[in-house]
Amino acid sequence: MALERIVEDDLQLQRETVLRRYEAGAWLRKMVGVVVGKDLPAQPSEDDFRLGLRSGIILCKVLNKVKPQSVAKVVEAPADSILIPDGEALSAYKYFENVRNFLVSVKEMGLPTFETSDLEKGGKSCRIVNCVLALKSYKEAGGSLSGKVGENQKVTSSSKQFARKITDLFSSSLSRSPSLSREMSTGSLASEDFSSGGAGLVRSPSLSAIVHELLVDMEQEDMRDILENSLSKVMEEFEHRLALQKEQVEQEHRLAIQKEHVEQEHRLALLKEQMEQAITQQKERQMVNESTSRNEEATSREGESCNSKEDIQKTQLKCQSVKQQMLADRHKKDIQELKSVLNATKTDMHLLKTTYEEEVSNLGKHLNGLTDAASGYKKVIEENRKLYNLVQDLKGSIRVYCRVRPFLHVDAGGVNSVDRLDDESITVIEPSKNGKDKSKSFTFNKVFGPSATQEEVFADTQPLVRSVLDGYNVCIFAYGQTGSGKTHTMSGPNDLTKETMGVNYRALNDLFHISEQRKHLSAYDISVQMIEIYNEQVRDLLVTDGTNKRYPFQCSILGVTLEIHNNSPNGINVPDANIVSVSSPSDVINLMSLGHNNRAVGSTAMNDRSSRSHRYRFA
Numbered sequence: 001m002a003l004e005r006i007v008e009d010d011l012q013l014q015r016e017t018v019l020r021r022y023e024a025g026a027w028l029r030k031m032v033g034v035v036v037g038k039d040l041p042a043q044p045s046e047d048d049f050r051l052g053l054r055s056g057i058i059l060c061k062v063l064n065k066v067k068p069q070s071v072a073k074v075v076e077a078p079a080d081s082i083l084i085p086d087g088e089a090l091s092a093y094k095y096f097e098n099v100r101n102f103l104v105s106v107k108e109m110g111l112p113t114f115e116t117s118d119l120e121k122g123g124k125s126c127r128i129v130n131c132v133l134a135l136k137s138y139k140e141a142g143g144s145l146s147g148k149v150g151e152n153q154k155v156t157s158s159s160k161q162f163a164r165k166i167t168d169l170f171s172s173s174l175s176r177s178p179s180l181s182r183e184m185s186t187g188s189l190a191s192e193d194f195s196s197g198g199a200g201l202v203r204s205p206s207l208s209a210i211v212h213e214l215l216v217d218m219e220q221e222d223m224r225d226i227l228e229n230s231l232s233k234v235m236e237e238f239e240h241r242l243a244l245q246k247e248q249v250e251q252e253h254r255l256a257i258q259k260e261h262v263e264q265e266h267r268l269a270l271l272k273e274q275m276e277q278a279i280t281q282q283k284e285r286q287m288v289n290e291s292t293s294r295n296e297e298a299t300s301r302e303g304e305s306c307n308s309k310e311d312i313q314k315t316q317l318k319c320q321s322v323k324q325q326m327l328a329d330r331h332k333k334d335i336q337e338l339k340s341v342l343n344a345t346k347t348d349m350h351l352l353k354t355t356y357e358e359e360v361s362n363l364g365k366h367l368n369g370l371t372d373a374a375s376g377y378k379k380v381i382e383e384n385r386k387l388y389n390l391v392q393d394l395k396g397s398i399r400v401y402c403r404v405r406p407f408l409h410v411d412a413g414g415v416n417s418v419d420r421l422d423d424e425s426i427t428v429i430e431p432s433k434n435g436k437d438k439s440k441s442f443t444f445n446k447v448f449g450p451s452a453t454q455e456e457v458f459a460d461t462q463p464l465v466r467s468v469l470d471g472y473n474v475c476i477f478a479y480g481q482t483g484s485g486k487t488h489t490m491s492g493p494n495d496l497t498k499e500t501m502g503v504n505y506r507a508l509n510d511l512f513h514i515s516e517q518r519k520h521l522s523a524y525d526i527s528v529q530m531i532e533i534y535n536e537q538v539r540d541l542l543v544t545d546g547t548n549k550r551y552p553f554q555c556s557i558l559g560v561t562l563e564i565h566n567n568s569p570n571g572i573n574v575p576d577a578n579i580v581s582v583s584s585p586s587d588v589i590n591l592m593s594l595g596h597n598n599r600a601v602g603s604t605a606m607n608d609r610s611s612r613s614h615r616y617r618f619a
């Protein structure tokens with residue numbers, strides 16, 4: 001009964017420890033949000049908890065929230081540290097600043113602390129949990145706890161000594177694990193994480209939790225872009241790590257074989273040397289024996305007087321043959337031993353090879369799973385794209401907007417012909433000679449009043465830019481009387497600022513921005529054609545040689561007048577005009593200023609810098 005009670009108490013204690021860790025993890029994640037807390041799962045294992053907090057970033061950020069400015073400067077993680085559990089040595093050193101600053105501040109607040117080594121493998125994570133929960137209580141109590149929470153109170157009195165102590169611990173913990181940097185550089189830790197999940201990266205609970213929480217907070221459009229980027233980054237990272245892993249396995253395999261080969265050669269050389277020595281010794285003894293036997297013969301011939309000498313020689317010979325036998329036995333035994341060592345090494349090598357092959361094939365399976373998930377995701381993106389463009393279609397494939405230009409000179413005393421103006425309709429007064437003015441109403445998709453900004457006007461056009469990159473044809477043009485503000489709306493005034501930029505510049509920025517975002521999924525070729533249609537003549541505005549090429553707007557063959565139609569498969573209806581490839585908004589802006597210089601400009605009664613006509617075409 002007593003034993004049962006002890007076991008039960010022990011289990012209860014373990015359960016409590018785990019629950020306290022979960023509570024600490026959940027609170028930290030809640031305090032920093034899911035993005036900063038992505039490395040810390042909601043229900044962390046002891047290792048997850050340790051690795052998630054090892055950089056000190058989460059700890060410092062939470063501390064700054066509980067007590068602002070406690071850690072003046074938090075050293076941030078590099079972008080790729082997400083998948084490197086223990087970080088690089090240099091990063092680890094930087095992180096140490098975070099952990100040290102955190103511990104010093106927490107100690108100053110009178111809360112229980114922990115040792116930096118507790119964040120290393122084998123450290124006491126319960127002390128970190130105590131510290132975090134004490135910080136939590138401190139916050140909940142409005143920052144008034146006396147510091148008697150937890151058990152880890154015995155920190156040295158001077159904060160200098162304290163910092164030095166942590167430094168020593170930290171550097172010793174680094175030097176204790178020489179294999180750490182190798183694991184970090186090859187990403188083998190990350191691959192262990194994948195395989196422990198049993199189903200690869202896509203089913204990792206922490207990753208799916210992060211993705212889920214991100215999706216919940218995101219707008220659909222942002223969500224799509226972020227998921228697109230994240231998934232392609234994960235794919236890239238995974239492939240990179242897989243390649244590294246494979247390379248390392250192959251290299252280790254090669255090295256092991258080479259080492260084994262060298263050892264075998266060395267053993268064989270030794271064996272050969274020993275054999276040669278034995279043979280030389282044998283020969284020497286044989287020669288001695290022969291000369292001895294010759295002497296014996298001579299001596300026997302000399303007479304029987306030397307009988308006692310003969311006995312001594314016989315004994316010597318016997319001794320020598322026993323020694324030779326022993327030497328031969330020893331060599332035999334050595335050879336047997338070498339053979340068994342060789343066999344054991346061969347078995348080890350075989351085992352090693354099989355293990356590596358299994359690991360590589362597992363990684364391959366994970367990668368296949370990831371590729372399947374990515375292709376499924378691509379389908380969803382495609383579907384999303386179609387739905388997006390369907391919405392654009394439903395909004396109307398032809399949309400007409402009206403913009404009312406403000407009076408240019410307030411003191412000009414002009415008569416405002418706009419009677420009434422609301423979101424979708426405008427009523428203008430038509431003066432009549434008999435003094436009975438009529439009013440007429442017109443309806444548009446949207447009406448922009450004199451105070452509408454360039455940004456507001458562009459906002460309705462913006463979704464169409466995305467449709468262009470989804471493969472739809474889009475045409476945006478301005479139409480109206482001279483001086484009514486077409487150039488102003490499409491390009492903007494002469495003194496161009498970020499606020500006064502017209503539809504053209506804004507659409508261009510969006511075009512390149514979206515194509516950059518999608519560069520992992522699609523490659524876009526963007527080129528510009530700029531022509532002027534004026535006085536029924538088409539003119540190429542992108543000529544640089546000063547020529548004034550004109551193309552007829554209508555052409556006559558055998559007396560029949562043909563209009564220019566958009567009958568080309570790629571939509572180019574003035575194929576002879578220059579088409580220039582562009583890769584950035586500044587390229588297009590340069591081309592536009594070239595086109596503007598080549599444009600026909602002349603003053604009209606209503607506009608002293610009237611552009612005679614303009615049209616840009618992005619293909």
Ligand SMILES: Nc1ncnc2c1ncn2[C@@H]1O[C@H](COP(=O)(O)OP(=O)(O)OP(=O)(O)O)[C@@H](O)[C@H]1O
Binds near residue numbers: 481607609
């Ligand atoms: N919404 C507006 N706010 C302030 N000024 C405007 C606005 N629209 C036009 N203007 C000003 O009115 C003048 C004439 O506009 P703009 O040159 O754009 O007319 P346009 O329709 O292009 O004329 P044209 O057909 O003769 O080239 C310019 O000085 C322009 O800066």
